[in-house]
Amino acid sequence: MGGKYKTPMLDELEKGPWPSFVTEIKKAAKRTEMADDELGQVEKSYVTKRGYWKHGGIVGVLGYGGGVIGRYSSLPNEFPGIAHFHTVRLNQPSGFFYTAEALKMIMDIWDKYGSGLTNMHGSTGDLVLLGTTTENLEVLFAEYSSRGWDLGGSGSAMRTPSCCVGQARCEWACIDTMAICNEVTQYYQDQLHRPSFPYKFKIKVAGCACDCVAAIARADLSIIGTWKDNIRIDQAEVKKYADGGMNIQAEIVEMCPTACMSYDGKTLKVNDAQCSRCMHCIAKMTKALKQGKVKGASILVGSKAPIVVGSLLSWVVVPFMELEAPFDNLKDLADKMIEWWDDNAKPRERIGELIEVKGMRPFLEAIEMPPVPQQVKYPRKDPFFFWSESDFN
Amino acid sequence: MGGKYKTPMLDELEKGPWPSFVTEIKKAAKRTEMADDELGQVEKSYVTKRGYWKHGGIVGVLGYGGGVIGRYSSLPNEFPGIAHFHTVRLNQPSGFFYTAEALKMIMDIWDKYGSGLTNMHGSTGDLVLLGTTTENLEVLFAEYSSRGWDLGGSGSAMRTPSCCVGQARCEWACIDTMAICNEVTQYYQDQLHRPSFPYKFKIKVAGCACDCVAAIARADLSIIGTWKDNIRIDQAEVKKYADGGMNIQAEIVEMCPTACMSYDGKTLKVNDAQCSRCMHCIAKMTKALKQGKVKGASILVGSKAPIVVGSLLSWVVVPFMELEAPFDNLKDLADKMIEWWDDNAKPRERIGELIEVKGMRPFLEAIEMPPVPQQVKYPRKDPFFFWSESDFN
Amino acid sequence: MSLPERQTDIGPPHYEKFLPPVIKKNYGKWAHHEVLSGGTMVHVAESGDKLYTVRVASPRILSTDTIREICEMAEKYSDGYLRFTTRNNVEFLLSDQSKMAPLLAELKDKKYSVGGIGPRISNIVHTQGWVHCHSACTDASGIVKSVMDELHDYFTTKTLPNKVRLAVACCVNMCGAVHCSDIAVVAIHRKVPVIDHETVGKMCEIPTTVSSCPTSAIRPNPKTKSITINEEKCMYCGNCFTVCPPIEIHNPQQDGVAIVVGGKVGSLRTDPKFSKLAIPYIENEPPRWPKVVAAIKNILDVYAANAKKHERVGEWIERVGWEDFFKLTGIPFTFQHIDDFTFMRDTLRNSAAFKY
Amino acid sequence: MSLPERQTDIGPPHYEKFLPPVIKKNYGKWAHHEVLSGGTMVHVAESGDKLYTVRVASPRILSTDTIREICEMAEKYSDGYLRFTTRNNVEFLLSDQSKMAPLLAELKDKKYSVGGIGPRISNIVHTQGWVHCHSACTDASGIVKSVMDELHDYFTTKTLPNKVRLAVACCVNMCGAVHCSDIAVVAIHRKVPVIDHETVGKMCEIPTTVSSCPTSAIRPNPKTKSITINEEKCMYCGNCFTVCPPIEIHNPQQDGVAIVVGGKVGSLRTDPKFSKLAIPYIENEPPRWPKVVAAIKNILDVYAANAKKHERVGEWIERVGWEDFFKLTGIPFTFQHIDDFTFMRDTLRNSAAFKY
């Protein structure tokens, strides 16, 4: 099989040092007509500068409302192999850890029923299997689920949670990101597989303010590790950095956003009361500086892509929360958020958008959080504000 | 006359070192029933915690649509002296300069026809005469105008322009604020006296970025002096500041917003290419630092109080413009702005609000200004933007 | 007595008529200045000429008597020349240094306050209040007097890290410069307006009234030929009342003031800033508003103790963070502080780094 | 062949199954790490145990063949353990240092790129493009390949002031992390959609279509039983097309990409930032988008030459100002750069201090 099409445009993209997706498609095209026709259609797109995909219809597996994105070529006669070309979202293990054995099993099944192409991983976090037909869906699902692999989310549902590598490898993880991610994924299985929300709801967990999973920018519920007590300093290691050529004054002290550090050429000091726990100094001097020991997470809410009211970053709602397995406090909180959102949102309204419409107060009241200064960059400016009867007592 | 009322509440406000407005009202109350009844009514307000003024009716002088704010007590039987209590706005001379002679003349006439109370000055800039009757308006106007004093603005009109003291006394005035203010006041006499705009339009002129007339915060058209070339440094004077105890590093160099200054204990240097002309260093070291010699103004547009879409600060539209008498370029520009606003605004819509509704582009096109980076703090974030046919050529 | 002949559209007299000779001569040619005391300064021209300024407090509401008194002092000491500042102080403009001491003596004698120059508190920008405006929900002059009595030393002698600009607005129209002041007072309502349906029907244009409401809280009520207000949506701006007086927004028991902080207008060091809400409500307590005075004093003291030299109130707060502002001042943080007006988006914290 | 028994709602397998023993043992007890080269690092546990990571580039679209090849290498060198990163690179997790050199040799042999660790460019976050999405107005994978070929040295060896995160979104839905990236590409339309009135009437729910438009550009047209679009108001977001396919937004001649810059998500030093518009439009030039590549290269070079150590792109720009960004990069400033979307207010400059 393979080689049905001449692809002079795409061939250009096999040149150069970066690994080529064209090479990948060609590899699969040697084995599946799907991948071969995909190659042909993409080549055509490169010539005409437009895509040839129809809107997805609703396809899926029995009892589930999501996990599969229906996709059909708009040129099924020209490219019959991709008349159906649905993607299957397999829920990745937290932290994207695999064994070769498990991965090969996944690939074997995929070669049997799909295009032989994958996305490792989708932007939300799923292991995306790229291209199969409607009739293969049930079989695929049976094969995978019987081996312990389930589908991820799509549609107006809980979406597949994801997280940074966290305590598995990182010295800065203030929370067990992978355990949290796994726990909420399990806890919300029903909501993940049966879309019943006003719109999508995403959860991402980062172990510290570096936010290696971009939680603050692309999760309705962003959980970010932090600490409360003092930074621990090993002055001997500070000296080693200085000896190693680091300009501690310029690179660390002057870049501290709160100007709470000082260095006299010997001792590095932090005025912890002023520290905002931004992670800069710790990240750049990992051997010398350690976070405090009272660890937990900040809970932020609302980020999303720009469609249609403009992109949002998540907002702080709970500045600090201890998070220990089984994370019931977190699940409670998320439940309250979702319930309020579900009760109040219009269709296709994300939780951040709803908060903008309703204001923070009803949201905070719903999740039973008092107002605290950490929730704002600065207080309101204009003198137009509401009073409730409860404020008068 | 005077002393009709017991004013125990207001009497409290005659105590203490700050000059007392109550004492002022009492002084006038010795001579006019108006001021005496005013005293009585204000005392009543102090007791009941509410005002007793009706909405202003439309009153004024023949041929003018503004300059007088009609005001009537809602308790005319109780306080007959202030049944009418209109204010008259006399257009102040630029810079609020007076001779004792001129002021006394103004007071003499006011004592004849009004309450004997004034506001020196109103927030917009007018010399406000506080309290007279409808029947006295024409007489007052004849008396004042025959002596060279005219009314200021009110209503949906050009409002009385005002300015900082500028070159009359200040070493930092990059433009002749008083001449500009006087010129635009004269140029817009018709629009000032005959409300024909969608809403109020205010002009304020400050000689430099200190903005001693708060132009950027409360003028539809804010004119702020600036310069383009290099800051001039007198190192001998720098030394004197240092010798005098100034911590140049902390107070000047580290407070420079662009970090473009350096000081080695001897020589103070400015990297002018990076300087934003914020005025900090010059203001704090006036003997040592002088602005460059290529002077002019930045033109900003749109500030206003919060009613009803939230307060606005003026936005930069023309970063630099030379301004020499008779300031035709400025008048042209203002004309274009006003024309666009007049053509497009709804009633009670300020020019800043209109720009928000229509976008900057039509406004800049109307005033024939190209887009430049100085107009924005930062470019747009979301990928939703318009294209005109003209952009495709 | 026949009227003198009226003239129209002549505009104000040209300022040149009122400039002292030393200013005319050195106009645009000033070299530098020096602050001599809390209320005096000298400007030196390139020519070497000097202009001495003596600044005097004014309650802004001035009787003709007081103005005449001031004029007489001007005639005695400054050749009759004087001016007012953009913050409503009076300035005597002296070219003769030897007249300064006697002027200051007479001012002291007559109990004028000399001050407001340099890193101090100057006059409070304020507006009409109960003295003249139908819209007022507090009195401006009374608050100003009470606050300035308390802070008087900061006007005359004591210094602060930088200028501190105070303002009072007697309603949310904010005729004063409250929205960009270091510390300011703005009067607010807290209750939905009470409607006199009969009068509304007669006196007001319903569509104008409906559209006056920024939050769309008002709907026409064809039955009563009046309007109804949605209590959930009204944020007491009073705009409907301005357009239609029978919609009574005043509520003496519930009206009061809010304190806002951290604004500025100059572009020195940092961009001009809007004032932000510090205290959402303090009741009206005429005649001397003790809680308002104490609140302002507290904020000022904390600023004075914590800011760096040259830092304005807003610059200090932005450096230490609003978390610290609330902690240091002990002001409680409430739901009202969290913006829910149109532009709340950028006021909410979208960062994992903050203080406790 | 009968199907194996399906299970539901089991969720993903527990990650513990896939953790190498050294991780299980030292879980949550890592002490520090060291970057050894552009694509290798070692994490040291409190126990002294070490974990070596070798990071390898991936085109994200991977064939099962390649994944099997990677698995085989993992079996050979890292006891079968591997992971993927949040930016879609592959990481081999070695507990035995001696296996690193042979792994690197085999990777080199097989033409894998090792890199992306430290102050470098890592993989470009991107999404489906013409490969799979109906909404795409450019191809994502092709741009990524073209750009990464050009910047390859910055992945493997060369360093930059800090990490530079690149992203590509193939439409304004922005499934990639474009809105908070150092430098990113977002595909845009520039023409009002063309409506197939007959199909619209049949296929689409008119009220939903009307309300899908964020700028209220769409009105129902009862005559055609379709809709009309107000050309003045449409800003080509494509939301109507998502809701109602016969509203054709694609226009191959006019579709293209915009370049945005200065975003980030971490809270280190400065708050997370949105990316801002740098270049409003570059035409689609498959197969290798030379203008896009050149534009990104230019911005990156200017950043590398001007930023301080540890400054991200957005931090550098905010320090020098956007005036300087446009001057230094030579990118023309256009009307499109000036925000006129809902929240333009705070993007306009309200200060008298700026650079030329």
Ligand code: SRM
């Ligand atoms: C597959 C994936 C891109 C990828 O190649 O990785 C993807 C693909 C699509 N996204 Fe997405 N989104 C994907 C992650 C994202 C992300 C990133 C994330 O989740 O971290 C975002 C930005 C964050 C967010 O949610 O705001 C994202 C924001 C959107 C939006 C805008 C939503 C919004 O509220 O602003 C849409 C539009 C919509 O929902 O109608 C959208 C819609 C779509 C659709 C379903 C297009 C459509 O309208 O039908 C795409 C299907 C493509 C296809 O045919 O395969 N996709 N989408 C990602 C999911 C894979 C996975 O499960 O792991």
Ligand code: SRM
């Ligand atoms: C007299 C004065 C206050 C003072 O004591 O100094 C004043 C008094 C009034 N202002 Fe003002 N405004 C005065 C300067 C201002 C300023 C400051 C300025 O001009 O620099 C502002 C803020 C800047 C601005 O224009 O936005 C100001 C913003 C308002 C507003 C809000 C306008 C807006 O678009 O946001 C209103 C409401 C309105 O126009 O309906 C208003 C309305 C009023 C009215 C007419 C109340 C009304 O609705 O009828 C007040 C009449 C009071 C009276 O009975 O005497 N006044 N008003 C000031 C004019 C005196 C003068 O001519 O010198």
Ligand code: SRM
């Ligand atoms: C007289 C007056 C102008 C006028 O036309 O009337 C004036 C005069 C001077 N100002 Fe001003 N400013 C005057 C209102 C203002 C205002 C407007 C306002 O307060 O509403 C501001 C803006 C305040 C703000 O940013 O919110 C203002 C911000 C400044 C600054 C900037 C202070 C800072 O560092 O932020 C300076 C420079 C300085 O003090 O170093 C300055 C400096 C000066 C100098 C030194 C300029 C000079 O060389 O002559 C003048 C005397 C200084 C003084 O009073 O301490 N002037 N000055 C105004 C006096 C008002 C008063 O009675 O107190």
Ligand code: SRM
């Ligand atoms: C492996 C990964 C997490 C994962 O679960 O997969 C990861 C791992 C590490 N990150 Fe990260 N980051 C990873 C994505 C991110 C992201 C998310 C993204 O790019 O979408 C960010 C946010 C970027 C942003 O702000 O826009 C991120 C911002 C950081 C930072 C902050 C950099 C800064 O100064 O702004 C650090 C600290 C540093 O580099 O000094 C950091 C540091 C680290 C450390 C050193 C943490 C540690 O001690 O283990 C890890 C290796 C460093 C490296 O790659 O240079 N990591 N890191 C991700 C690797 C992606 C890749 O293949 O390149």
Ligand code: SF4
């Ligand atoms: S977010 Fe923090 S804890 Fe997680 S991998 Fe990155 S640096 Fe480590």
Ligand code: SF4
């Ligand atoms: S964590 Fe950030 S704020 Fe705290 S000391 Fe380090 S650099 Fe400063």
Ligand code: SF4
């Ligand atoms: S604005 Fe500038 S020029 Fe005008 S008085 Fe103030 S400092 Fe002088």
Ligand code: SF4
């Ligand atoms: S004017 Fe401002 S930006 Fe320029 S050198 Fe002085 S302090 Fe720095």
Ligand code: SF4
């Ligand atoms: S602020 Fe309000 S109450 Fe005070 S003068 Fe202005 S309109 Fe009247």
Ligand code: SF4
């Ligand atoms: S007070 Fe303001 S918000 Fe309330 S009904 Fe009147 S106009 Fe609307």
Ligand code: SF4
């Ligand atoms: S960014 Fe747009 S085109 Fe690309 S995958 Fe997402 S929805 Fe499809």
Ligand code: SF4
């Ligand atoms: S493309 Fe967007 S803006 Fe244009 S009509 Fe469709 S929905 Fe409205």
